[in-house]
Amino acid sequence: MPQPSPVTVVLEREGRTLVYPRLTTAHQLLNRLELGVNDCLVIRDGELLTPDRKIRPGDAITVRTVVSRG
């Protein structure tokens, strides 16, 4: 059986890329990263995702932490 494509998540601030075999929603991603709803922007294709949005196999997502330095 062909494997579904994984989800790539770029953590912008940390400069790291994570690969998840499967993610269901943005909320699940936030939980995995131990981040709250308003701790970061979850970006996909130039759009922001609210926690309830579904994540599809093969999605490329960027997580931009918003807590500023200083």
Next chain:
Amino acid sequence: MKCSRCGAVAQVALPSHHSGFCPDCFRVFFSRQVERAIHQHRMFSQQEPVLVALSGGKDSLSLLRELVLQGYNVTGLHIDLGIPESSPAARAKVEAFCAALGARLAVLDMASEGVPIPAVKACVTRPICSVCGKIKRYYFNKFAMDNGFAAICTGHNLDDEVGRLFANTLRWDVGYLSDQGPSLPGRDGFVAKCRPLYRLSEYETAAYAFLSGIDIHVAPCPYSKGASFTRRKELMNRLEGESPGAKLQFYESFLKNARPHFEAAEDRGGVALAPCERCGYPTSAVVCNVCRIREKLG
């Protein structure tokens, strides 16, 4: 999640306001929060000339954009600190942003003023950030006063304000608690200071910057020690997570119920200021800090 105003797909979820918004409606929400801050605290009118301090970060650029779109009489002011690793990029970004927005911009060059930050760093023993902060505030104020501006606006957001209030409260610092707030009236030698983004969280300004196409990445200052406030902010965010709206409420209640008492206490025993012998701007010493550094660098 659907937009609370128009029913389209929401892109911004705001538990603190029990709402979610699509990009267009979120920008409306953002504008209203700014307007409300300006009116409620009588910051400035549409006609009065005001300055916006522009570091190049998302908060100050979002603030300038919003004030320009709302038709205020604003001019940006950028301070070029003269740090080779970060200043040219920050300055270029601010210049390009203002040009695209059609906003007036003034740039003050710390090297021409005799206080480039790398040289200052080499001659002071105190942490450079506290000195650099003083120099920036001094020049913002001086520029505003010398050029007849009614106020200077900075991009401090709710998280900045609440983080600072929390720190000042932990120390019960009467001096700082007496004048912390979104709007500080002008007085002898000091121009009025306003923080029109104080009702908006860091997340909300980041979302606004993203949705407005304000590119946020700039090379950080090499002297920045990273996130010093972050622990406190995390604590406040945890509180907010458990009880949405807690941050704004803590801050607004302070302004309403507590600050007047600290103001009264400070009036009874504050530090006296007099004009600096060299530059004429207020100081608690004979010659102000900035003039002393400038003379040292001679």
